[in-house]
Amino acid sequence: MALRPIKNLKEFSTANERLEGAHLLCPGCAHSMIVRELMNATDDNLVIATNTGCLEVSTAVYPYTSWDTSWIHIGFENAASAISGAEAMYKARKRKGTLKDPDAPVKFVAFGGDGSTYDIGFQWLSGAIERGHDFTYICLDNEVYANTGGQRSSSTPVGASTTTAQAGRVSYGKKEKKKDIVAIMAAHGAPYVAQVAPNKWKIMAKVFQKALETEGPCFINTVSACTTEWKFDPKNTIEVTDLATDTLIFPIYEIVNGTELNILYRPKKVLPVEEYFAAQGRFKHLFKPENRHIIDQIQKDVNERWEYLQRREEARV
Amino acid sequence: MSKGVLATPKRGIRELGAEELVGWDEVTQGTILETFETEVDNVAHIRPEERPYSDFSSYTATVASWRVIKPVYNRDICIDCQHCWVWCPDTSIVSRDKQMLGIDYDHCKGCGVCVEVCPTNPKSLLMFAEAEEPEVALTKWPEKKKKEK
Known part of the structure; x- marks a missing residue:
């Protein structure tokens, strides 16, 4: 187990990159920031499986691969099962003594988008966590099926306009609430579950290291701002993510052993949710007079959720 | 179990354009792209400019x-x-x-x-x-x- 020092960025920057450039993700995509940070957080060998999604189709376009580690892709839903299989085989071969280098430290990681985590791969992920394999699953949550043209997923928040839940004269976009995937995974009894954002790089690196260190299945939901489907200028990825964490739309917290909740980031000044919505094109219809009540409703939900998280942190249940 | 023992003339998998059936353990693997020309121990310890990248790595693109x-x-x-x-x-x-x-x-x-x-x-x-x-x-x-x- 070799974790990289993350005390400050200068030290962290001595890591040798293992995700190569010239992948085909959009300019300003947060996916690669998150993946790079995970791979830089450790010096161990990594075995990575990826669900179909933006990350998969952009980093492995024949004849190129952007991965410097072992990387598997099979289907839309089964990164969790593929990594379980790889981990089970590694353990079996270690027991039988057929590994070439049995002492080399190996970590198993799976990446999935929100479509493959919240919807399509949900059953596979649930099964893998229940079986208790030693792996870390990272959901790159951009709240939409960005790879196929911006269809709504069960992660899309209320009020967002997507190609299959369009805002217009009769609708204000998606009407259903977002699934609380972190709570669902914590309810599985996973030893470590967290939600982080790339703008807080240090918290994110710490959480990644903790997940890699923890034995057993860990789940991390990461906010990944999508310049194409959230409709903002590519250069503003970090700014929009800042707004997401400071308006508490995406609170940053961890749940250890399914019960112990810790809030990892408290904004010094909590911003109104309007500021987050105003930065993105997918919410622009909410500022029409007839849709104002949606913003008020979302603000109320966000406040209640924050209150709930704080109470849970205090109560330790 | 030795390799190929599962394939009989009546049972097995026929690959595209092949005459004979093969067992599950003989099927051609999916596409594998080798990032490096030679075997590398632990990439995290080698600087990018010193790695033996092959033409498949997007580093070369x-x-x-x-x-x-x-x-x-x-x-x-x-x-x-x-x-x-x-x-x-x-x-x-x-x-x-x-x-x-x-x-x-x-x-x-x-x-x-x-x-x-x-x-x-x-x-x-x-x-x-x-x-x-x-x-x-x-x-x-x-x-x-x-x-x-």
Whole structure:
């Protein structure tokens, strides 16, 4: 187990990159920031499986691969099962003594988008966590099926306009609430579950290291701002993510052993949710007079959720 | 169990264009792209410039044609805070031994995130038109902004 020092960025920057450039993700995509940070957080060998999604189709376009580690892709839903299989085989071969280098430290990681985590791969992920394999699953949550043209997923928040839940004269976009995937995974009894954002790089690196260190299945939901489907200028990825964490739309917290909740980031000044919505094109219809009540409703939900998280942190249940 | 024992003339998997059936353990594997020419022990301990990349690695490819604007780096103002390094989505900020060395223009897509996160005053990274020569761009650098009261 070799974790990289993350005390400050200068030290962290001595890591040798293992995700190569010239992948085909959009300019300003947060996916690669998150993946790079995970791979830089450790010096161990990594075995990575990826669900179909933006990350998969952009980093492995024949004849190129952007991965410097072992990387598997099979289907839309089964990164969790593929990594379980790889981990089970590694353990079996270690027991039988057929590994070439049995002492080399190996970590198993799976990446999935929100479509493959919240919807399509949900059953596979649930099964893998229940079986208790030693792996870390990272959901790159951009709240939409960005790879196929911006269809709504069960992660899309209320009020967002997507190609299959369009805002217009009769609708204000998606009407259903977002699934609380972190709570669902914590309810599985996973030893470590967290939600982080790339703008807080240090918290994110710490959480990644903790997940890699923890034995057993860990789940991390990461906010990944999508310049194409959230409709903002590519250069503003970090700014929009800042707004997401400071308006508490995406609170940053961890749940250890399914019960112990810790809030990892408290904004010094909590911003109104309007500021987050105003930065993105997918919410622009909410500022029409007839849709104002949606913003008020979302603000109320966000406040209640924050209150709930704080109470849970205090109560330790 | 020895290899191929499962395939009999009546049972097995027929691959595209093949005459005979094969067992599950003989089926051709999916596509495997080898990132490196030779076997590498632990990539995390080898610097990118010393790795034996094969033609399959996207390290050998370029996306420079995506850009219409590009970041230009001014070493004189940089404080090596590495904000651009940690948030570059394209692994295009070259940092070695805690020092920022410059921009990898083969892999940079010109998104501008590095310029936005740069904390110095004036910024040590700025966006210029793709056709602008970096040397010329450096002469056009803005003066330090005074704090507005």
